[in-house]
Amino acid sequence: MLPMPTSRLPRRAALVTLAALCAAAPAMAQNSAPWPSKPLRIVVGFPAGSSPDLTARALAEPLEKALGQPVIVDNRVGAGGNIGADAVAKATDGHTIGLMINGNMTIARLLNPAVRYDPLKDFAPVSLVGVAPLxxxxxxxxxxxxxxxxxxxxxxxxxxxxxxxxxxxxxxxxxxxxxxxxxxxxxxxxxxxxxxxxxxxxxxxxxxxxxxxxxxxxxxxxxxxxxxxxxxxTSSGRSTLAPELLSLAEAGVKNFNLEIWNAVAAPASMPKAHVEKLAAAVSAIVRTPEMRQRLFQQGWQAVGSSPEALANRIQADAQVLGGIIRAQRISAQ
Incomplete structure (x- = not known):
């Protein structure tokens, strides 16, 4: 009677495991390698001198110091910021992020179905930078x-x-x-x-x-x-940007809260560890007294939020503003 090939099954399992490890190696290397490993690009969908551009340039220098790589502001102008937002959504180099306004990150496709990115799926929220009422x-x-x-x-x-x-x-x-x-x-x-x-x-x-x-x-x-x-x-409470004025809620308009805001976002494809590292750097920079003052001079109340807080803000604004867009059949086409 021939002996049972007892080594065959363990050997086959070992080969399968080895193949899986080889396949996973590039992803593991990407996540464990120092990041950023080359210059970081901040895409802005508005021209030089615009409010989003000024905010991006204010962040660039301290972000360079925090991350140890040059930070370049890249203006991709057009379509109310959507051309720049699309460039961020489609970026695959792992070193492209965006400084965007709330419209680009919430209701862009509701206003125009031809917009080529999905604001709620194609971005990894990083940090809410500044807010302001109207x-x-x-x-x-x-x-x-x-x-x-x-x-x-x-x-x-x-x-x-x-x-x-x-x-x-x-x-x-x-x-x-x-x-x-x-x-x-x-x-x-x-x-x-x-x-x-x-x-x-x-x-x-x-x-x-x-x-x-x-x-x-x-x-x-x-x-x-x-x-x-x-x-x-238009904010739910009074604003330091116009402290002499009541909020509309105080003036008798119930359930009213509207703010404009800007934020840093990354492509949804960026590894979570890189997003978290970027978010920690951006939020810490935004909360410094120097940056708070600089943003205030630009017309913003500094925030510096977590990715989760920004994601919640995106969902809430998309729901409220989306409801008005649908009810009034507003279209930017």
């Missing part, structure tokens, strides 16, 4: 002059669709935010799109519009000059 403003004179915030909203309701509001374009936060306010406050002003916030402010001062939402720096300058009247900020 300021609801009205002309200092005319039909909106005098009275408190309650009187203003009473007048807006009485005016029905005879009032109009401006925004920097269809699908912008200034547009969707006003549509959200209309649903929450029971008012019905008509939308008039403009090329940008400066043009909206000019039309407001001229009395061509009865209300609009403007960034705090622009709104505060016009309010201090006596040309516009501040009704309230």
């Amino acid at each position: 300021v609801l403003v009205a002309p200092a004179g005319g039909a909106t002059a005098g009275g408190d915030a309650k009187s203003f909203f009473d007048a807006a309701r009485a005016a029905d669709n005879k009032w109009s509001y401006g925004s920097p374009g269809v699908g912008t936060v200034g547009h969707i935010g006003m549509e959200l306010l209309k649903s929450r406050a029971g008012i019905a002003p008509v939308h008039v799109p403009y090329p940008g916030y400066p043009q909206v402010a000019t039309a407001m001062v001229a009395g061509d519009l009865q209300l609009s939402m403007l960034p705090p720096a622009l709104a505060s300058a016009q309010i201090k000059a006596g040309k516009l009247r501040g009704i309230g900020v």
